[in-house]
């Protein structure tokens with residue numbers, strides 16, 4: 845079990861988990877239930893942490909996460925979150941700030 849992604853935002857960890865699961869990689873999220881008091885601590889140790897179940901998937905998982913985080917496919921336009929107005933890269937199906945789902949009408953822009 846190796847951690848591939850840790851973030852204070854459970855929505856972002858959940859998003860990358862769905863990316864890896866869609867690629868056929870078994871994952872596990874540590875510290876999934878974390879209250880905000882703990883999350884304000886300087887150490888990231890209590891943040892939700894996405895792990896791969898099989899260590900041999902580690903390199904592929906990291907590559908997928910970097911690809912999704914750093915590259916927005918040209919055919920997926922950036923969209924604006926309806927609930928918090930955050931600009932979200934087109935590769936995300938949920939707002940990475942508040943976790944709201946992408947408005948359906950924005951997909952065909």
Ligand SMILES: [Zn+2]
Nearest residue numbers: 925928939942
């Ligand atoms: Zn939002």
